[in-house]
Amino acid sequence: MHELGLTQHLVKIAEDAARQNGATQVRSVKVEIGALAGVVPESVEFCFEACSRGTLLEGSRLEIIFIPGRGRCYDCHAECALDTYTVACPACGGFSLERLQGEELRVVEVEVD
Amino acid sequence: MCTDCGCGPSGHHHHHPAAELSPGRVVRIEEDLLAKNNRLAAGNRRLFQEKGLLVYNLVSSPGSGKTTLLERTLSDLQHEWNFAVLEGDQQTSNDAERIAATGVPAVQINTGSGCHLDAHMVGHGMENFAGLPLDILMIENVGNLVCPASFDLGEDAKIALLSVTEGEDKPLKYPDMFKAADILLLTKIDLLPYLRFDIEKCKAFARQVNPQVRIFELSCQNGAGLSSWYDWLRQEVAAKRRAASMTGVNG
Numbered sequence: 529m530h531e532l533g534l535t536q537h538l539v540k541i542a543e544d545a546a547r548q549n550g551a552t553q554v555r556s557v558k559v560e561i562g563a564l565a566g567v568v569p570e571s572v573e574f575c576f577e578a579c580s581r582g583t584l585l586e587g588s589r590l591e592i593i594f595i596p597g598r599g600r601c602y603d604c605h606a607e608c609a610l611d612t613y614t615v616a617c618p619a620c621g622g623f624s625l626e627r628l629q630g631e632e633l634r635v636v637e638v639e640v641d
Numbered sequence: 642m643c644t645d646c647g648c649g650p651s652g653h654h655h656h657h658p659a660a661e662l663s664p665g666r667v668v669r670i671e672e673d674l675l676a677k678n679n680r681l682a683a684g685n686r687r688l689f690q691e692k693g694l695l696v697y698n699l700v701s702s703p704g705s706g707k708t709t710l711l712e713r714t715l716s717d718l719q720h721e722w723n724f725a726v727l728e729g730d731q732q733t734s735n736d737a738e739r740i741a742a743t744g745v746p747a748v749q750i751n752t753g754s755g756c757h758l759d760a761h762m763v764g765h766g767m768e769n770f771a772g773l774p775l776d777i778l779m780i781e782n783v784g785n786l787v788c789p790a791s792f793d794l795g796e797d798a799k800i801a802l803l804s805v806t807e808g809e810d811k812p813l814k815y816p817d818m819f820k821a822a823d824i825l826l827l828t829k830i831d832l833l834p835y836l837r838f839d840i841e842k843c844k845a846f847a848r849q850v851n852p853q854v855r856i857f858e859l860s861c862q863n864g865a866g867l868s869s870w871y872d873w874l875r876q877e878v879a880a881k882r883r884a885a886s887m888t889g890v891n892g
Contacts, residue, residue, distance in 0.1 A: 530756050530791065530792075533676050533755065537673055537674055537677070539673070541670060545670045545672075546668065549666070549668045550683075551666070551668070554804075555665045564790075564817075566787070566791045566817045599763075600716040607816050612816055613816035613817065613820040613850045613851070614850055616849070622852075623848065623852045624852045633673060633674045633675055634671065634672065635670045635671075635672050635674060636670060636671060637667050637669045638667070638670060639665040639666065639667050639668075640666050640667075641665050
């Protein structure tokens with residue numbers, strides 16, 4: 529639900545960076561979204577066109593890099609996939625999992641003219 | 642023939658991004674989308690520390706009893722400490738008016754179409770309490786089990802409410818929120834005799850998502866379980882004051 533606001537913010541970050549580098553147009557913007565970031569990539573894609581209208585990003589390509597979640601069990605130290613908070617450690621069944629990866633929500637770079 | 646490297650049409654395939662265009666300049670950004678909120682939340686946290694203020698962010702679905710819990714808690718405890726309340730809703734000042742009726746200063750934040758409070762709104766909301774000696778700030782977030790999980794406001798902890806008129810599997814359906822909350826209050830337990838709500842199952846689901854979560858069961862109607870909740874608050878205030886005195890901050 530908050531993807532609209534985040535996408536507006538993403539467009540602003542990208543546009544500010546483009547302007548600071550003397551660009552007149554953004555061709556593409558690369559974003560990382562982790563599985564545990566609480567953000568639906570499809571919603572960001574959906575909002576992007578509307579949010580980029582009238583900015584340097586209008587007509588640009590949004591490239592979303594989805595980062596799968598990884599966790600480590602506090603009990604047995606096994607590492608496992610962790611794409612939601614409801615999974616148990618596949619090795620010991622414990623639910624105490626440390627988040628190693630998957631919370632990313634980052635504007636990585638823009639390609640500009 | 643490929644103009645980039647001269648490979649023929651039947652030759653090897655490799656990837657030329659936007660081969661028909663010369664490449665644009667790449668500008669590295671590496672900025673977290675929540676960085677601005679997190680910066681402002683850190684600023685709020687410093688302000689709360691300076692004031693020795695204990696801050697909770699109450700999160701739940703709409704109608705789980707956040708405002709009722711506050712009304713009851715403030716009525717029972719406002720003689721022990723100075724409270725203030727920030728009320729988040731999309732529209733109306735109904736909740737702030739309900740809180741103000743208890744005598745506790747309350748400020749309504751209307752998010753308009755927004756689905757959550759952010760650190761910026763809370764920072765400005767706090768300006769209304771400048772100069773007031775406060776011990777505990779309660780922030781009632783917008784009723785929403787999704788978005789408020791992602792936005793740090795600078796609080797000491799998120800407190801999630803789940804009323805027993807909701808499904809016992811809510812922690813599994815909305816794991817991000819129940820993971821983010823240190824405390825879970827199961828509310829309206831006076832209604833349990835009329836419902837098919839398996840409270841033990843609900844607690845097991847919550848601990849599956851968040852093994853460290855601390856759970857209280859209570860009813861603001863008949864007062865069941867409130868004393869445990871109040872005792873926990875007393876311990877937290879005492880712990881905050883000890884920490885503040887050790888770091889030399891006046892509590």
